[in-house]
Amino acid sequence: MQNHCFRALGTQKMFSLWSTSKITEEMLAFLRSDEFGGSAVTMPLKTAIIPFLDELSSETKLTNACNTIVKVPTGDGKFKLVGQNTDILGIRNALLSALREQHPSRFIPSDASATFPAVSTDGASAGLVIGGGATTRFAAHALTLLGLSPIFLVNRDVGEVRAVMDAMPHLSKRGGIIHLRDPAGVEKYLVGPGKAKLLVIVGCIPSFAPQTYEERMVHTTVSAVLTTPYIVPTTPSTVLPYPTRRLFLEMPYKPLHTTMYQVAAAHGWHVIDGIEAMIEQGYAQQRMFARGEATMSVGSDPTILGPEIEQSARRDTRTRLLLPQTPEELEAIKNEVDRAHGEEAAAPPWK
Structure with missing residues (x-):
């Protein structure tokens, strides 16, 4: 779904998997790199990622859970990582x-x-x-x-x-x-x-x-x-x-x-x-990534992607989810590797 939206928007961005059981220094370095554009966060890291972010939305604070990292420009050529909960x-x-x-x-x-x-x-x-x-x-x-x-x-x-x-x-x-x-x-x-x-x-x-x-x-x-x-x-x-x-x-x-x-x-x-609900939270992430803002108002703005992109993404996502997994998908799951295997978890910074 995410890559469908990126292609439809005419960008060169790509959504890919970073499979990890813990937060490592390698992962944190990637989050701070120019290559990083934003991220979804899945269990078991929705709470563990919080201390490493620059800013938290009120929704993340209230639920103590972050499922989205938005790369927000700060106006001085730099950026901050803001945690949001689009669930x-x-x-x-x-x-x-x-x-x-x-x-x-x-x-x-x-x-x-x-x-x-x-x-x-x-x-x-x-x-x-x-x-x-x-x-x-x-x-x-x-x-x-x-x-x-x-x-x-x-x-x-x-x-x-x-x-x-x-x-x-x-x-x-x-x-x-x-x-x-x-x-x-x-x-x-x-x-x-x-x-x-x-x-x-x-x-x-x-x-x-x-x-x-x-x-x-x-x-x-x-x-x-x-x-x-x-x-x-x-x-x-x-x-x-x-x-x-x-x-x-x-x-x-x-x-x-x-x-x-x-x-x-x-x-x-x-x-x-x-x-x-899964599709709607994905739309919210896409809108925030596109605007570089982690607000609820941006996450709810249907004009950012537009009805054509949203409708085609919904149709293709539902079709894919309702079909049996392909042999290639099953093989990818079987061969998935924990990138944190053998690595120490990063120590949360003092704030």
Whole structure:
């Protein structure tokens, strides 16, 4: 996808793999070189890379995770390396794209003004996340950017829920995180006059069949949520229109139609597969690389790449991901070499 965009933009840039299990001096020297133009960062280095960067976006600070390094000119012929988290934009922008499908005749902005009304006569506009790991934190923050509050969390482990709350204290100022433990909690918070109006769900758990009681209770609770009644709020919204069908973004996409995906669709939700979030975060990276800016506004600006490039990149990416891996791809994975093998990890600089 990244190389598709580079070619379509008419550049000579190339996206390639630096396979490493740790941050080394060799890698840091490359990041500071003229050859380096920007980078995605995957696990397990999303937190480990942070001390080595010159500057962090507020999103990276809030989530303690960096999945993108943007090379930003400083105006004196030099540059700084700025850490950003486009996983948040991947979730947010995939939801906005689905909302545009529902309201094709209405302008839906991409900038920070794209929010639902916080509270109306129909109740608070709320979001829900299923999970408890890093992607859960990204999703919770993305939903707050859309003006949704409170954020409900369905999770089997009280400790994981507490860890999410502790990691994101800023959410407490916006209505907080509420742990939905069972169907009784769903009735308490989401059913009846004046209760929160749930508009969006993001699923962040692997697509495995539940085995334990706690895992089954997660699925039972989600099923109770999916069956809550929904009437489109009558209070006019000056920015984001209310969804005609509530939105369910299922982050796992292998298989493409997970159990959660199928259940949500059966209950009439507008379901978005995780490939869309992956593509949207890639667009955000491309926009930042092209402009040399690591801001959320640049990452959300669809005019930078343009609709033709985005549509062709989406089409080709989805086609490739849904096809079986080629023998060449399988061989490349088998022969992948850790460039950090036998090397010492770089010591984080004192700041």
